[in-house]
Amino acid sequence: MTINQKMYYILFAILLFTFSKSKAQITIGNTSLDTSTLANHLNTPWDLIYTPDSSLFFTERIGKVSRIDLINNQTHLLIDISPKVEAIGESGLLGMAINLNMAVPRIYLVYTYKDSNNTFFEKVESYIYDSNQDTLLFDNKLIDSIPANTYHTGARLVLHNNQLYISTGDAGNTSLSQDLNSLAGKILRINLNGSIPNDNPINGSPIYSWGHRNPQGLYFANNFMYSSEHGPTTDDEINIITKGENYGWPNVHGFCDLANEITFCNDSNVTEPIYAWTPTVATAGISYYEHSAIPEWNESILLATLKDSRLISLKLNSAKDSIVTHSEYLINTFGRLRDVETNSWGEVFIATNSTPHRIIKLHNANFTSINEINxxxxxxxxxxxxxxxxxxxxxxxxxxxxxxxxxxxxxxxxxxxxxxxxxxxxxxxxxxxxxxxxxxxxxxxxxxxxxxxxxx
Missing domain, CATH: 2.60.40.3080 (Immunoglobulin-like)
Known part of the structure; x- marks a missing residue:
């Protein structure tokens, strides 16, 4: 079958999608975007991951993992682990990472639970993805006993170079973030079998960086690990995560600009954020957008926020290590935003944290003319x-x-x-x-x- 023939099939799928899903148009700067609701009435969608086979995987905090087939726009439930998930407040089944490019494809999940003493913990598990049955099967427990709570759980996962990075919050106990004997308030790094990498900064420990409050965004792009982190009443942050670095919490809020902070920063070699907000915006998930379909967002970190219900575009400098402009979009358009995902075709996907809890696709339909393609x-x-x-x-x-x-x-x-x-x-x-x-x-x-x- 030629690509031209396949384009007719894709065109048919797009037309079917047009009549089967709710659709509207919004304007981003000078760019008009079509918006389509891919899934609706969910139970707090938390993490979105696009894969190049035209699938969008997502977690729901209650304990479900699903996949949207973006060709026929059908949603498939892959697994429901809600019986072992404690989903209270901001806890539950949260982050996810996907590795389909291996002999046995796997999906990694992080969730909160209560032990026999009614104590909150967090664990990371791997699941085998059976693409024929479109289901997940439990594979292995990778790391356990991470201090957790109904809030400040972190719980974002990202894969890079066959290693798994895990963000953890301070679990409501601020002293844990500077405690190198605790896994709370850290970015952790483990191998895909749960073992500790030999080159981690602390021998025998999964700790990769420390001094974090509640990092809920983690994304690798441009050879950097970007992170978004909730501050208290001030100083939400965007950080670049570096191995063995201290990010200051609770002794430092945002930049090292107060007398007591400067002393601690000098003594503890604290790494400052590349951006900080006061008042806070309630940072959530992040992604990196690099496409000319939406030029206003090109070469920018996209940040989903809960406060004031907006998507923030953070334009990066040429070295990709500094933010040069800050622009806000979608203000009160879709409600509170929990996560944002992008793909290499210039499309953007958003998970909302407001009723009716949905997943929305944004794309520039004029960027590629379907008539010309056909x-x-x-x-x-x-x-x-x-x-x-x-x-x-x-x-x-x-x-x-x-x-x-x-x-x-x-x-x-x-x-x-x-x-x-x-x-x-x-x-x-x-x-x-x-x-x-x-x-x-x-x-x-x-x-x-x-x-x-x-x-x-």
Whole structure:
């Protein structure tokens, strides 16, 4: 099947989506965005993760994990672990991380529970994802006995270089954040089997950084680990997380700008945030947006906030280590916002923390013209599929400007600029698996498809 034929199928799915889901339009600066409700009347959706097979996974605080198939817009419940989850206040099933690019795909979950003494704790578990049955099966307990509470639990997960990072809150006990014998108020790092990396800053400990109050956003981009953190009544923060660093809580709120804070910062080598808010905005989930579909947000950290119900765009400098502008959007449009997710096609997904608790997609429908995509001008053939050593690509009419290849984790593994109708990719250097092929023509029209690399 050619890409042109597949585009007709995608067009049909989009049209079906248009008539089956609620849809409206909003304006971001000079850009008009279509908004569509993907799921509604949920039980506090908390974490969103997009995967390149056109799926959007999400957790619900009560103890559910589901997947939205973005092609047919169907929601599938993968597992319900609510019997072992204690979901009171801000606790429950919270963060998630996904690794589909392995022999046995796994999803990692963090949730709060009560032990036999009625004490709150937090644990991280791995689950095997059976894509054929679209279900999760318990695999392994990775880390347990993290101090927790009905609030200040942190509980954001992120995967990077086959290691799992876990944010934890101070569990309402501020002294724990500076206590290196406690796992509360930290960013933790473990291997995917639960063992401790040999190069962690403290030998035999999962602690990666400390001095945190309640970090509820954690995202890796631009070779940095960005974090959003709730302050008390002042100084919500955006931090860049670095191994072995102290971020100051509870002795420092925001920057080291008061006399007692300066002393502690100097004595404890505290790392300051790259941005802080007073009054607070109630920081929640973060993502990084890098696409020209919404130029107002390009090369920015997107921050979901609970207070005043807004999405904040934080434009980064060229080095990506400093925030140069701060802009607010969607104020009181969708209610309190819990999480935000992006994908490489320029779409944005939002989880709301207000009734009716929904997941919303925002995209610039004018960025890529469906009518143009479906014309024979953009017919492309590629073979063989599955590919072993080589993948050949041929455009019928338009010159190809750029080829990008993404693995199933969404990591770009190839970015090739060209100006030809025919090219050949060396696929021998990539692992066997499912990949997403993104083709950009010289007039900026883009098409996508799935390819399989199989080294037999």
């Amino acid at each position: 014309s024979h001008k953009y017919e492309v053939k590629y073979w063989p599929n599955p590919a072993n050593e080589k993948l050949k690509i041929k455009s019928s009419n338009s010159k190809i400007n750029n080829i990008q290849l993404y693995n199933i984790d969404g990591k770009e593994v190839l970015n090739k600029t060209t100006a030809t109708k025919n090219l050949e990719l060396n696929t021998s250097v990539f692992n066997s698996g499912l990949y997403i092929l993104k083709i950009t023509f010289d007039d900026k029209i883009q098409i996508i498809n799935k390819v399989v690399i199989d080294h037999y």
